[in-house]
Amino acid sequence: MRSMTYLWKRTAVNLLKKNIKRPVFWVYAVLIVVYGAAMYLTFGELIRENHLESPEFFAAAVSAFLLYLTPAGYSSYARRKGLLFRNCDVHFVFPSPASPKLCLLYGQIKTLAVSCLMELVIVFVGIVWFHIPLLNMLLYVLLVSVVSTVMDSSLVICLYGNERLKEETLNKLAYLLYGITALLLLLGFLYLRTKGFHVATVMEYLSSPGIQMIPLIGWEIAALRLVLLGPDAVNVAGTFLYLLAAGGLFLAAVKLKCTGRYYEDAMKFADDYEQALAQKKKDGTTNFWKNRKLRKVQVNWKGTGASAIFHRQWLEYKKERFFLFSTATLVSVIVGVVFIYLDRTGQLGVPQEFKIYALLGLTAYLMLIFGSLPTKWTKELENPYVFLIPDRAVKKIWYATCLEHVKSLINMILLVVPAGIFMGIRPVLLIFLVWMGTAAGAVRIYSDTITRAILGSMLGNTGRSLLQMLIAWTFIGFAVPFFLIGLFLVGETAAFLLASLYLTVAAFVLMFGGSHAFTRMELQE
């Protein structure tokens, strides 16, 4: 344990030393303080206005967290997930002479800082907003820091480190825990439906003896209620059972045979986690869904030079389960259908002549939401072969992004055309709207390329995203004057045509400017 404590301490100290030298750390620190102060003022006011500043409400809120989040935690332990092991742990900690049980506790300790911070916030909020006496709050801290920690650590060993139960059994247990959470949610919903959707009903449900008698989680809620609100028959009985369970689980954890058979699963998790971290560092996204099934396809290879990029992407998309379609496609379909429904039922409340503008606004809004998501083409810049292809940079950028325009076009058609037809909008306007949306999508894509060409990784992912959004929305924003000129000088059709033409030209200008990103790989490093 000595070595692991050393590891933990040195990591924390070095991390702090490293971070305090970075200006971005202080920016985030200030933002967190400002955010915290804003939350304190807003929520404090909200609680006072709604007369929720009672210890009972606080107990109910903490109970809700316990009731609905704890089973998910236990479930992740049973599936040998939920502990943040990294490749360095696999290299240096697992093969060391440390007991595998201690390695599990070391994995758990890594999350301790965040848990402590959360508990501090809870204690502060409990005293300031909910007027819970200091002594009760201290008892709460004691309960959480001693009994709950012992219980949680014991469960980590008994579930994650379990070598007696088969993997299938542990997986079934994990799903059972999810089932229990779903059942509790359903029961809560039915209870609320019967008794009425009020805060008082929620509190009644969360403090009911039935909830307090749920093994482990319910007993913990009972103990929590005992220290916060004082004794009653149910919470005393629940607390007794909770202490008994914590003691029993502790003994079971000590006695359980654990030789480190979990290392293999922890190693797989560490590998996935490292990949997710690397991806996050690269483009700000994380994706644990890496072993997805691909279809077997046959392809006739066509194209030479830069067009080979397009054909390779085409092959990759053909292998994908949903081809060119993505979450954005699904959202487009759903939003389109919802729009039709709202229009047919008269709930849209937009006069006929302004319906096209409602669709235009919707298109811009969806673009704002999905605009920051990285797409397949960004991966091209990570591949050295792209830079080695003997072709012009502008052709490379075109072929690398071509299918993105096709995807934008499909999504725009699905979003706009059915809804527009049902709403009785002139087809020519719908065509221009699809054109505008696709061209605006291209502006967004090429503003990303131009940002990469100018900045590389100078400002990190966040800085780059912000600049990309600024460039994209400035260019898209300039479509408005073009639209207005067309509208006032000629008419609506000309307005849409002029804006579409402007956005297309803007996309091409950005494309030529951004093609510089395809000349040297060092721009991405």
Place this chain on the structure above:
Amino acid sequence: MLEVQNLTKRYNKTLAVDNVSFTVNTGRIGILLGPNGAGKSTVIKSIAGLLKYEGGVGIDGLPARTTEAKKIFGYVPELPALFPNLTVAEHLEYIRRAYDVSVSDEEVEKLLERFEMEDKKEKLGSELSKGMMQKVSICCALLIHPRVMMLDEPMVGLDPRAIKELKEVILELKEQGTTVLISTHMLEMVQELWDDVFVMEKGHIIAVYHREEVSDQNLDELFFAVTEKEKGEAHA
């Protein structure tokens, strides 16, 4: 001594290693050879206790998963993964504590000097190149004075000077009576080191050579003789 007995490893339905047994006696250098996908890394990771497997692994007569066995077992994985927020010196200090070894500061200094890392002591793991990480990984494994040392592709990423130094270190370990197992497919790198060679293919050991029995025969010839023969039989 390192003993592997009837080691079998399955990944779901795929049999990666099938009933593999071999022994590297005390003070000898064993080489695990084989083409990509032969199962070498699976065997290595199983010996290191990182995988679930059927069969047994013994480190100087002790079951590999026991604390006593781990205390005398040094492991250099194929891909070094250092703690990103620990300095080189802190990595060595951690090893000192984890294995409870009494190593003087002078000894640590000497080890770092051998691998030209003395000026990198205060560098964080995240600031090192892959080659430097490999050197730290080797230093950490050597620090525990292992009785059994296992190295997975140890030369990859090292500069020529470090490769030369590592070869010398391995021969010194042998002289001190340490058992060494190296997994590699860089045959020329282990030509002057090996005592026993275990050739793996498709999850099986297909040949075992002892230096005394094959005199000065080239490792390349031995390896290709058996793997090409296997390939020919498979085609026939």
